[in-house]
Amino acid sequence: MPPSHRPTPATSREVRLRRTVVGAVTLLALSSAMISYVRQSGAAAAGPRPAATSSHTTAPTATAPTGSATPAPSTRGPGGTPSPSSKPAPPSSTEPAGTTVAPVKVPSHGSGTFTRVLVPGPASTAKGRLVTYSLQVEKGMGANSSDIAKTVGSVLLDPRGWQSVDQVRFVQVTPQQVKAGTKPQVYITVASPQMTDKLCAPANTDSTWSCFNGGRAVLNYRRWADAVPSFKGNLIGYREYLINHEVGHGLGHMHQTCSKQGAPAPVMQEQSMGLHGCTAWFWPMTPSQAARAMRAATK
Template identity: 35%
Template sequence: MSTPSSRPRHPHRRVLAYVLAASAVTVVVAAVTAVLPARSGTAPATTAPATAGSVAPLVAPTPTPTPTPSPSVTASPPLLRMPGPVPSAGRGTFGFDDRPGELRGRAGILRRYRVAVEAGSGEDVRAFGTEVEQVLAAPGSWIGSGRLRLQRVPGNAPHDFTVYLATPRTAGRMCAAGGVNIRVGGRPYTSCRAPGKVILNLDRWRTSVPHFVDAGVPLTVYRAYVVNHEVGHELGYRHERCPKPGRRAPVMMQQTLFLKGCVANPWPYLDGRRYAGPRL
């Protein structure tokens, strides 16, 4: 009779034992892996399997926070005209900007100019001098030809012409002395150029003109226009007409009086080229 130790072993039982043991190890590893944090660069497990042709998300999408509405910023409207009354007359004498300006322009003839403001006008001569120089120094101004240089000089320096800011009554008298009538509706209205003198009417300088204001054209645009227009006369340019309704007005057009369907434009040079209309 055989004892238990001498009984023949069954190979299939041994294999089954190994399989059960391996399965147990796999379950343990899976359980440990499930509770360990994912390493950097390792994709965490997902609850839903990837479908064919798609990629399972690596992480759950983070909800996009709703932005907090910021207070609305209202842009200030452009200044169309200066507030307050405009002096109709001053003392008839002028103070000059005593500062020398930079030489403006690349090449060509040099024209030196002074800047003056009438006493009693309420305007600062240095502020006026700075604004005139900024206009004439712009690439769209007359130096855009590449054949002209301009420089502001002090009042006691040699010069070719003077830019005056005068009250309406003084401007009317100075323009009449130069052979130009600036009266419209019985009062001095426009600006003018007399020999060696660019005379800007304080009324227009401060309040622009109705058709510019109605169109929302900023006062700085009108000022640039009137400086370039009257300096253009001093440089020998004559009046021009609107080339076509809807087009830009030539700077030598009488924009102070009308636009004739054109759009306000303060510059004689656009994109580096002279912009002109038919001669009046």
């Protein structure tokens, strides 16, 4: 090589430095690419990350039992006839979706004395055997006697009820008449748990259940206020059942069970203690009979 083309020591050092820098940059790029690949592979193997969850659990909404829909007695007078200025409303025995029955604190005992309560509305126009009744509510429980009276009157005179099935006519003995000495055939008594035990003895109601005893349909206020779990929050339907069941005993009806799994329970089944494969039902009529009765009553 001619002397004019020989690299100088400075030039050799510059070339080596450039080669070192290029090598370092290349190694750094390869390392970054490898790290990115490993991260992506790990994420794919782990699957998508779950969404964050809250520690607060929302209470489930209550739903009414299948086949429990019944037209609203609130649009009907206690005589079972439509109010003149209103049309039948949606079913009353199925509460609106998303509602629940808030537990009510029911005292174990009341005052031990009763208020005679007037059931509002017109007299029954049904034909049949006369059955007189009177409503009384124990004092000291915090019960709304007016609301109880409206429900009792509506259920007794409803077209789906015992008046149509047993061909009877419920007639109220007013508080004034009772005070004057007129005795009804059936007392409908809403009582505290402890008073229920006393009025139902010798039957054991365990401060929990209701009964018919000695001419009294005794409705345990604890059940009236909170229903039972198997009714899934359907408080209106349960109260309809409770009245019809205990008054049914007063009319001479004994306990029954449903004919097969999934069938509507007869109103004389002890539904408060469990449905045992049946579905809750509140009226003496079957669901199909009740539907026809309501259509006939609203014509």
